[in-house]
Amino acid sequence: MIEDELLKIRFKQGSSNALARIYQKYADFLLTLAMALLNNTSSAEDILHDVFVKFAQSSGSFRIRGNLKSYLATCVVNRARDKIRTTKKNIQPMDETISITAKQSGPLENIICNERALIINTALDRLPYDQKEVVVLRLKAGMKFNDIAKTQGVSVNTVRGRYRYGIDKLRSILNGQV
Amino acid sequence: MRSADNNKIEKAVTDINFEAKPDIHNKILADAINAQKRSVANSPSAWRIIMKARITKLSTAAIFTFALISLVYLLSGPTSVAIADVVEKVEQYNTVIHRAKRVVYGITEQDEPITLDIIKYVSSGHGVVEEQYNLDGKLMYRMYILREQQGIIMTFPDWKKYVKVPLYPDLVEKLKNLDPQSIVSWFLVDPYTDLGIKEIDGRKCQGFEIINPSIFQQFGKEYPNLFPVEKSSMRLWIDVKTKMPIKGFTTGTVGESMLTSGRKIDLEIEDYDFQWGPKIDPNIFEPNIPDDYEMIDLTKYLKK
Numbered sequence: 001m002i003e004d005e006l007l008k009i010r011f012k013q014g015s016s017n018a019l020a021r022i023y024q025k026y027a028d029f030l031l032t033l034a035m036a037l038l039n040n041t042s043s044a045e046d047i048l049h050d051v052f053v054k055f056a057q058s059s060g061s062f063r064i065r066g067n068l069k070s071y072l073a074t075c076v077v078n079r080a081r082d083k084i085r086t087t088k089k090n091i092q093p094m095d096e097t098i099s100i101t102a103k104q105s106g107p108l109e110n111i112i113c114n115e116r117a118l119i120i121n122t123a124l125d126r127l128p129y130d131q132k133e134v135v136v137l138r139l140k141a142g143m144k145f146n147d148i149a150k151t152q153g154v155s156v157n158t159v160r161g162r163y164r165y166g167i168d169k170l171r172s173i174l175n176g177q178v
Numbered sequence: 179m180r181s182a183d184n185n186k187i188e189k190a191v192t193d194i195n196f197e198a199k200p201d202i203h204n205k206i207l208a209d210a211i212n213a214q215k216r217s218v219a220n221s222p223s224a225w226r227i228i229m230k231a232r233i234t235k236l237s238t239a240a241i242f243t244f245a246l247i248s249l250v251y252l253l254s255g256p257t258s259v260a261i262a263d264v265v266e267k268v269e270q271y272n273t274v275i276h277r278a279k280r281v282v283y284g285i286t287e288q289d290e291p292i293t294l295d296i297i298k299y300v301s302s303g304h305g306v307v308e309e310q311y312n313l314d315g316k317l318m319y320r321m322y323i324l325r326e327q328q329g330i331i332m333t334f335p336d337w338k339k340y341v342k343v344p345l346y347p348d349l350v351e352k353l354k355n356l357d358p359q360s361i362v363s364w365f366l367v368d369p370y371t372d373l374g375i376k377e378i379d380g381r382k383c384q385g386f387e388i389i390n391p392s393i394f395q396q397f398g399k400e401y402p403n404l405f406p407v408e409k410s411s412m413r414l415w416i417d418v419k420t421k422m423p424i425k426g427f428t429t430g431t432v433g434e435s436m437l438t439s440g441r442k443i444d445l446e447i448e449d450y451d452f453q454w455g456p457k458i459d460p461n462i463f464e465p466n467i468p469d470d471y472e473m474i475d476l477t478k479y480l481k482k
Contacts (some may be wrong), residue, residue, distance in 0.1 A: 044397045049206045056214035117194040139191040
């Protein structure tokens with residue numbers, strides 16, 4: 001936590017070392033988040049790229065009061081929403097382009113993952129997007145329901161409901177696979 | 179059963195991880211660094227951080243820097259026609275205890291000023307110990323700047339924590355000679371203004387003022403992440419009759435930094451109630467940090 005506060009200061013001062021350290025700390029976490037939300041490797045990489053380039057551009061005017069990790073996670077979520085909105089249904093889910101057994105082919109070759117992660121991601125992708133977002137933000141980003149509610153612009157109860165339905169549905173989809 | 183299954187699902191989602199291969203990371207990071215360089219080059223403002231740090235409580239402690247330096251000023255006296263008299267008087271004493279009141283503006287969310295009480299013990303043989311209390315009389319920290327230590331130690335009894343801040347070489351050298359004559363030499367470089375004669379606490383005093391004393395500015399430059407001093411002023415009032423300092427007023431603005439909770443703060447410090455030459459128990463200058471205190475190491479955060 002203290003390190004992040006210092007990194008924010010140094011980043012604000014224009015330190016590329018600070019930016020590199022922030023990247024090193026959070027890139028894979030953010031990539032996983034993007035993958036969980038979009039279930040598409042090239043889109044996830046694009047989002048990671050866009051979030052960090054945008055973040056880097058904000059160096060001079062950078063101003064956040066809260067947690068750096070949550071801030072970056074929120075950036076990924078917003079980008080993912082934009083991506084969903086602009087591409088509508090054009091994003092090809094991973095399970096349609098790459099079979100789990102052929103995970104080292106296609107765009108996935110750039111991303112290292114395991115079979116279980118692919119199964120979970122595929123299941124996540126079958127949830128309604130709002131539910132998926134809540135589940136991912138809660139479990140992967142560790143965000144509180146209150147904060148997710150603010151991100152989604154809905155009440156905490158709605159978020160709790162989405163989470164409960166999301167987990168129930170995942171259980172049903174995975175049906176003993178985990 | 180359902181709850182157990184849900185727990186498994188939650189754990190499975192929590193555990194998923196993807197990693198990009200190094201070449202992807204290298205490309206993204208290179209693009210980000212280039213973007214940052216362009217951004218910084220075009221940025222009109224260079225230093226404006228707002229943070230909500232969990233170490234807010236340290237912020238008031240950070241004000242020690244002014245305390246130390248203002249004390250030093252008080253020991254040194256002004257570079258005026260009265261300096262010889264003042265230094266001669268001050269030199270007679272190896273110890274001083276005095277109190278101070280600090281008001282900090284801009285440190286809280288509500289922008290309410292915080293008032294703090296300070297007691298300082300100074301011994302030319304040992305160093306400086308400062309205790310800061312809140313208005314309820316509760317000890318917030320005890321700070322040690324000791325000749326034998328090449329750093330500042332602060333203990334926080336309420337937290338059971340302590341901090342060590344290494345001193346920059348120039349300050350180490352200064353602390354090796356914590357006697358009034360040496361201290362005077364630190365400040366002879368700064369021009370002063372004679373404020374004339376004024377009645378202070380019913381006594382006829384002569385005042386002196388220094389704007390942006392170089393030692394304050396140097397401190398800010400040495401610790402830019404901790405306590406970037408932007409501007410400051412120091413006023414000292416000398417009793418015309420006794421030739422002794424009786425009151426000091428310091429004001430300062432400190433930029434956004436780690437120990438100010440990412441806020442720009444303003445300070446007003448009044449030093450008063452000087453007792454010259456008291457016998458001070460040497461144990462006061464022993465940090466004696468209890469074993470169960472946890473150290474917060476700020477060393478790596480001091481890099482510029």
